[in-house]
Amino acid sequence: MRHGGKPACRSNFEPRLVVRASRAAAQRNVGRTFPSLIHRRLRLTLGYRGTRYAGWATQSPSRTRGRPTVQATLEAALASAVGHPVRVTAAGRTDAGVHADAQVVSFETSSRIASDGLRRVVQRRLPEDVWIVDAADAAADFDARRSALRRWYRYAICRDSSPPAVWQGRCLVDARPLSLDAMRTAARSLLGRHDFASFVTRPTVTRSTERSVLAADWLEVSPALLLFEICADAYLKKMVRGIVGSLLWVGDGHWTPEEFATALARADRRAAGPNAPAAGLSLVRIEY
Structure with a gap:
């Protein structure tokens, strides 16, 4: 029979041709590899x-x-x-x-x-x-954590009861008289490689608490603003806040710089001061 002037049976052979072509293509591709999604x-x-x-x-x-x-x-x-x-x-x-x-x-x-x-x-x-x-x-082997060489943190203290707008919510408001010279002297004892267990919150027995501090100092930006900056290869949990809290003990006369150094050397959290509040701390730079 004819339909529309063409043999009606022709369409019956087309699926077979497609199947044969597909099988032939599959045989040609045996052993070949294809690129996966590009990452x-x-x-x-x-x-x-x-x-x-x-x-x-x-x-x-x-x-x-x-x-x-x-x-x-x-x-x-x-x-x-x-x-x-x-x-x-x-x-x-x-x-x-x-x-x-x-x-x-x-x-x-x-x-x-x-x-x-x-x-x-x-x-x-x-x-x-x-x-x-x-x-x-970035390069295929770049890892933000493992590739980092040094990390910088900054702790801000406003000595005015009303911080400037740019520091609102980003500083510790502390109007107590503080000895900048004593705090700077104490901070120098942090330099080098030490066991910082005195300043870590909840240390683990399976991981080292030794870290290398490359820079640590206080900066008086203005009479109303003090900044503590520290650079290390890595940090322990709440380590910077523990350091700042203990340095503030030096600043207000509770400790001498020598007592701060002794607390560091003891490598015991019970030997150091309290953690400073989180609000004043910022991660400010990563070096690669």
Whole structure:
């Protein structure tokens, strides 16, 4: 029979031809490999105000008591931008309430969005208290944490009862008379490689508490503003806050600089002063 002037049976042979062609193509491809999804490694530098966050690292809601973490907030924004889950690695794991001006993170993505375009897209998905300073493609072996050589922290103390707007929420308000000279003398004992167990919160017995401090000093920016800056290869949990709290004991006369040095040498948390509040601490620079 004919339909529309053409043999009706012709279409019955077309599927067989397709199957034969598919089998032939499959046989030709035996033993060949095909490229998988192309992965890029990117590096982001970001800042954040840590006031409302339960720290950098993602944690269970039962531990954060409903507060967000910076890592989870950033990863959600990145996943929305690139269309797949993202896991980031950070140079420093800041504690609850601690800020950052130049945190560095690395991650992999199969997205082809240019780094600067990705920065703009992700920024639109972040809250106002988290922002991206820079975005760039990185070498395949770059790791924000393992590749870091030195990390700088800064602790700010406002000696006025009303901090300037730029320091609101980012400093410790402390109007007590403090001896800057005594605190600077004590800070010099931090330089070099030491066991910093006296300043760590909840040390673990399986990990070393030795760290190398390359710089540590107090700066009087103005009569109303003191800054403590410290640079080390790595830090222990709440180490900088423990150091600052103990240095403030020197500043107000509770300790001498020599007593601070003795507390450091004892490598025992019970020998040192209290942790300074988180509000004054910021991660300010990572060196590679």
